Amino acid sequence: MDSVPATAASSAESVTVSADASAKVIDGKLVVKQVREEIAVEVSRMKDAVGIVPGLAVILVGSRKDSQTYVRNKKKACEAVGIKSYEVNLPEDSSEEEVIKHIASFNSDPSVHGILVQLPLPRHMNDENILNAVSIEKDVDGFHPLNIGRLAMQGRDPFFVPCTPKGCMELLHRYGVEIKGKRAVVIGRSNIVGMPAALLLQKANATVSIVHSQTKNPEEITRQADIVIAAVGVANLVRGNWIKPGAAIIDVGINPVDDPESPRGYRLVGDVCYEEASKVAGAITPVPGGVGPMTIAMLLSNTLESAKRIHKFK
Ligand code: NAD
Numbered sequence: 477m478d479s480v481p482a483t484a485a486s487s488a489e490s491v492t493v494s495a496d497a498s499a500k501v502i503d504g505k506l507v508v509k510q511v512r513e514e515i516a517v518e519v520s521r522m523k524d525a526v527g528i529v530p531g532l533a534v535i536l537v538g539s540r541k542d543s544q545t546y547v548r549n550k551k552k553a554c555e556a557v558g559i560k561s562y563e564v565n566l567p568e569d570s571s572e573e574e575v576i577k578h579i580a581s582f583n584s585d586p587s588v589h590g591i592l593v594q595l596p597l598p599r600h601m602n603d604e605n606i607l608n609a610v611s612i613e614k615d616v617d618g619f620h621p622l623n624i625g626r627l628a629m630q631g632r633d634p635f636f637v638p639c640t641p642k643g644c645m646e647l648l649h650r651y652g653v654e655i656k657g658k659r660a661v662v663i664g665r666s667n668i669v670g671m672p673a674a675l676l677l678q679k680a681n682a683t684v685s686i687v688h689s690q691t692k693n694p695e696e697i698t699r700q701a702d703i704v705i706a707a708v709g710v711a712n713l714v715r716g717n718w719i720k721p722g723a724a725i726i727d728v729g730i731n732p733v734d735d736p737e738s739p740r741g742y743r744l745v746g747d748v749c750y751e752e753a754s755k756v757a758g759a760i761t762p763v764p765g766g767v768g769p770m771t772i773a774m775l776l777s778n779t780l781e782s783a784k785r786i787h788k789f790k
Contacts, residue, residue, distance in 0.1 A: 499757040502647050502726070504766040511646070511773045512557055515780050519558040522780075522789050530783035531560040532590040532616065532775070533582040537575060537601070538568035543594045550592070553772045559779055562588060572601050576609045583611040589786055590616030590779040613786070616778040618642075619668065627675045635785075636778045641673035643770025644705050644726045645680070651759055653703065653724045656681040661698050663687045663714065663747065664707035669728055673705045694718070706747040716752025725753055725760040728767045 523529050532554055536547050547563065554561040564578050575593070582588045591614045597603055612622045618638035626634040637645075648655060660682040664670035670686065678684045682703060687694045698704055698718040706714050707728035719725065729747030746763030754760050761767055784790070 499725070499754045500651070500759040501754075502651050502724075502759050502761045502766060504643075504647060504761060504769045507647060507650050508769045508773045510650075511770075511777065512553075515559075515773075515776050516557040518780055518784075522783065522787075523558070526787060526789055528783060528787050528789070529558065529560050529587075530590075530779050531562060531585075531588045532592065532779045533562040533564070533585075533588045534592050534594060535564045535566070535575060535578055535582075536594045537566045537570055538598050540596075543596075547594055550772055550775060553776055554779075557776055559776060560587070568598050570598075572605055575601065575606055579606070579609045583609075583614060588614065589783040590614055590775075592617050592775070614782060616775060616782060618672070618778070624667070624672065624675075627672060627679070636782070637676065637774075638668055638672045639771045639774035639778065640669050640707075640728060640767065641676055641705075642774040642777075643767055644673055644728065645676050646770060646774065647726060647761060647767065648703065648724060651724070653759065655703065658682050658702040659700050660684045660703040660705070661687055661701035662705045662707070663694065663698065664709075664728075666707060669707035670705075673707065673728075677703065677705070704748075708747045710747055711745050712747070712749040714748040714753065716749060716756050719753050719756045721756055722758040723756075725757045726767060727761050727763050730763060730768060 519530060534547050534550060536543055551561045551563065566574060579591060582591045591610050593606055597606060607619050610620060612620045613635055615623055615636055618634060618636035623634040623636055626632040627637060655677065660677040662670050662674040662684065665686050665688045674684050674686050685697055687697055695718045699720055701720060701723055703724050705726045705728065709729055709731060711731035711733050725748055727746035727748040731745050732742040733745050735743040744764050750762065
């Protein structure tokens, strides 16, 4: 059975290599396999002990093909670990009130421990009104302002952390990357990735800088970082000479670039120029196969955590 190698999972040294060596690959697929196995064991332990099965409700408004695929993948992932999923599909022209009515019904449904509203919502809807309607105790996406606020505050903890940044942290932890006291740079400051990633690194006692579209000297700032999380959406923005030798690089970006040799005519690359960065970094996530698969795994983890908390199951 594949598993994250002991050296990768437990030793910070394993990601600090000399500048001329190749970086260790942080293998998201392998970690996801491990995380899913752990979740499946816990789901079954909970069911056997207290007869409760964690439940995730997904609300999809409209018929965007990409959103339908994401929802299908989330449902499949739930089934694979024994989490029950509930789905509501609403037409594109639904009103905000209708969506909120369904959220309210899931908020009070004891078999539902997590509620997710698939984004983007149709243009006529106000995301804020809708996301605010999700109970913070079932907000498994971690997007509710109260959960983000708690993440930002000293001495407070959110009920949930947004899934993609949580996945970035999980990869760092599982590969033994030391965070406390290290310098970290997050490139990008979106509400769903960059900003919460920076807050999480700070909570883990890193000294954090945020580089964004208005930053004057991104290369210089990034070069100081022991840990870089890039979440921008610009193909190959971060070049090899932006990177401190031995740094750990988490590349969240997923960007299509033309590739006539690929059957689809394009391939996916990250925000970090992998070819250059992997010669300098100590450890790096590939794209695809790095952060990408972690997001759904963290959604499952948040749903299990929620069910355990609600039912006081240790
Ligand atoms: P976003 O567009 O909401 O935010 C991008 C951020 O990058 C902004 O804060 C902006 O200030 C910053 N930025 C833009 N140009 C920049 C530049 N030249 N230099 C520095 N910063 C710059 O995007 P997002 O939703 O945070 O997503 C970022 C990337 O991550 C995208 O490629 C997206 O596809 C990918 N993504 C992956 C996952 C996953 O792997 N599961 C999840 C979410 C997003």
